[in-house]
Amino acid sequence: MDDSRSVLVLTNPYDVTADVVLRLLAERRVPVVRLDPGIDLHTGASLTAMYRTGAQPGTLRTASRELDTARIRSVWVRRLSPYEGPPGLSDQDRRFAAEQALWGAGGILASLPGAHYVNHPWNNRAAEFKPAQLSTARRCGFLVPDTVVTNDPHEARKFAVHQSGGVVYKPLWNTPYRVDGRPHSVWVREVRGAEITDAVSVCPHMFQAKVDKAFDVRVTAVGDRLFGVRIDSPDLDWRYRQDLMTCTPVEVPDPVACAVAAYLAELRLTYGAFDFSVTTDGDWYFLECNPNGQWAWQPAKTTAAIARTIADQLEKGPDT
Template sequence: MNRRPVLVSTGFEDPTADVVIAELNRRRVPVLRFDPGRDFPGLAALSARIGHDGWSGRLTVGERSADLAHVRALYHRRPSSYTPNGDDQAARFIAQENRRGLGGVLAALPGCLYLSHPLAIARAEYKPAQLASATRQGLRVPATLITSDPAEAKSFASEQVTIYKPLHAGAYQIEGEPAGIWAAPVAPEELNNAVSHCAHLFQALVPKTSDVRAIVVGERVFCARITAPPGVVDWRAEYRNLRYEPIPCPDEIRRALLLFLADFGLNFGAFDFALSTDETWWFLECNPNGQWAWLEDAAGLPLTAAVADLLENGESTSD
């Protein structure tokens, strides 16, 4: 690759990365796609040296390679984790060395735009930190309690209509099948000593007419109103019965979103808001590496072009 490449770090099946890579290919921007957790050190090979200008060397994947000193951007999508190839001590040691070796070099490339930086994404995935930042930026946040105390949980739920939602949307299975844990109402009488088994996030239910997914790419903000059937608390549980429409982002919300991203050092965020009956935007959460490809057609938002613009140019273009 003679021209500055874009590295795309993601798993084998990633439709969101697929559409971005197709657009970069159309623009003749060199792309090197790989999955660090699965490809290294088998299909992929690393050779990196430190110098006055930072890291140099090559990352080779199959028959393609990239000059580490001249990487244009790294699109950190959803790579596999560095997992041990075995249960023994040596396998665990190797996995950690790979993570800190390849992962460490990729996190310190000179002159590289990150979408977004892996460490920034990891820090922003903590919902308590998100809620604190959103409050600092002036966004409206529903009353929230994080607790492992059953009495505190019961007291909070008795003060207002309350929902429970997980602090992390990790893998979860029911009878061997993947399942999602959606936000759902919880009554005081449902809260018992099981609350003491781990931290729980409880939040006041916003009386809403619809939701908004706001996608921020660099400094560009795209918003879609999502209308679910009446009574649905978490629209993700009703994907087949949703209506979408693009809507403008109020100036004060846009400013707050950009400040939020700057607070975490992010270049991307997928924000969820609840719109109350008086059209107030209530901040719920931000996924620093959230999905967006389905909104391209559903709401008519030019998201692929926006992501490709940022990766190609290292900057966003004006709306």
């Protein structure tokens, strides 16, 4: 196989979603190297980059492959393990090693010459900030629910009072959280003004007008291909009890499709998982876009189509 067509997949070894695409690439005989830099680079893998006028050679060595990094066709940035440094070091030394790996290996892997990124890690990071998502969505023509992000309890309560249809609270980031030592998820939930206490002042909180929805929609965008799925759930946050939801394919209206294209272009994304609430009048309200959202939970035909489209992106490499 020709290593000049290699695809580099950056993810952890337990990423079963990535496995779906890797099987397709194997069937197409596209060479693939899988790397979890936060772990692999202190368990035997090595990464070298050189910078000089006119060239940027480099080498990635894993247990099974040696790869010229200047000849990587595409990079799929999936679910990397955190850069935590090798075990066995003191806390200070491990923290130092972890940060050097992040800024060193992370910088190399984000700057491979001529590679096609799905998505570029820096674009992913920029697109993960929910306030930036809402600002971009508004500019791109989406309907956006009235929203406030604040650490001022008075402003939060004032906002809640003026939303006749109710208000929901959403975390700004899915921070790992434990209650009595057990993992605990913070779901989207409805709140009343009287529930908003001065504890809001501890950090910014996000409150949003509740959309009187008929159903939810997930739109998975890969390049110029859109895959819409209608989600019917008894819960405000359909992620809470996914075993109770039903998913069926749905057409994406042209105005929404145009806004999706504009959004991806502005944030320089190839992939995006868009969530909408749709009212009985057929209005699609933008809720968020996860630039690296999961997609293999959708109906089998939709999942297979998304996998093929991602594989196509990785196989074709950079536009010429």
